[in-house]
Amino acid sequence: MRAEDIMSSPVVTVRPDTPVKAAIGLITSHGYTALPVVEDDDRLVGIVTEADLVRDRVIRDPRTLIWRDEAPTSPPPQTVGEVMTAPAIAVRRSADAAEVAKVLLDKRIRCAPVVDGAELVGIISRRDLLATLARDDLAIVADVRRVLAKYGGHGRWVVSVQDGVVVVVDEFDNHDDRHVAAVLAQSVPGVQAVTVRSRHDEKV
Incomplete structure (x- = not known):
């Protein structure tokens, strides 16, 4: 069984200039854990995860921090390109599914883009692997x-x-x-x- 046999395709993607707010909307509305980041010709340049989008964006409640911390004075990064993880950990479409599972577990990531050369062709997640194990x-x-x-x-x-x-x-x-x-x-x-x-x- 290969990655291309169980990957999800087509893939919802974002670009480096996509607003962070829009990426957050895509992730929350679709139930994703990450979005591949692509440029022209679907060339994979990174991945933006839930952690990337949350980091430094939830501010402290000043009512609990009087006399201790100051409120942030500058806004957080506003585009995906500023917060994405790059390069992304990707797998080839011909990769053995067992190797894909090992990558996801060893790297402690929830999903990995699937590429053909540099072109994004799909995405494979732990849930995709579980779905195959649950087959009737x-x-x-x-x-x-x-x-x-x-x-x-x-x-x-x-x-x-x-x-x-x-x-x-x-x-x-x-x-x-x-x-x-x-x-x-x-x-x-x-x-x-x-x-x-x-x-x-x-x-x-």
Whole structure:
């Protein structure tokens, strides 16, 4: 499973000259956690997150700070380009979804833009990854059967799935074919583990 298989596209984006207030409106109205920042030809130049937009923008209530702090005398930055995180941590559209998950967790980020070269083509979030893990077993069975039918024909493979764990039984006893079947099944979104065995193994 690759990033392009589960990414969200098209993407709501902003530009460096977009007002911060407008970016805040997009994030709050759509329920996003971040917005990619692009320039001409959808070239990714950064990302603006909830943290970027909140930082230094919520002022202290003077009623709780009398004799201690002074109120800010200058306004906060007003454009996305002034507050965005750059460069953005991005992933290639061909990146393995397992590597994407590792990037999100290791870097402690909620989402990452997906690029083709420098061009933004999508965005992938922790929620997108969770959505694949939540796929219904019946949907996974149908997809696995479809990809296997293209390789070995209809009726050759017996497929079962429970909680994302796939078991494939091959009507024939061909080690190479079973290896290919495992690779194909592993490419289906929502699959968490694959076992492929021959019908002969079933009778032993």
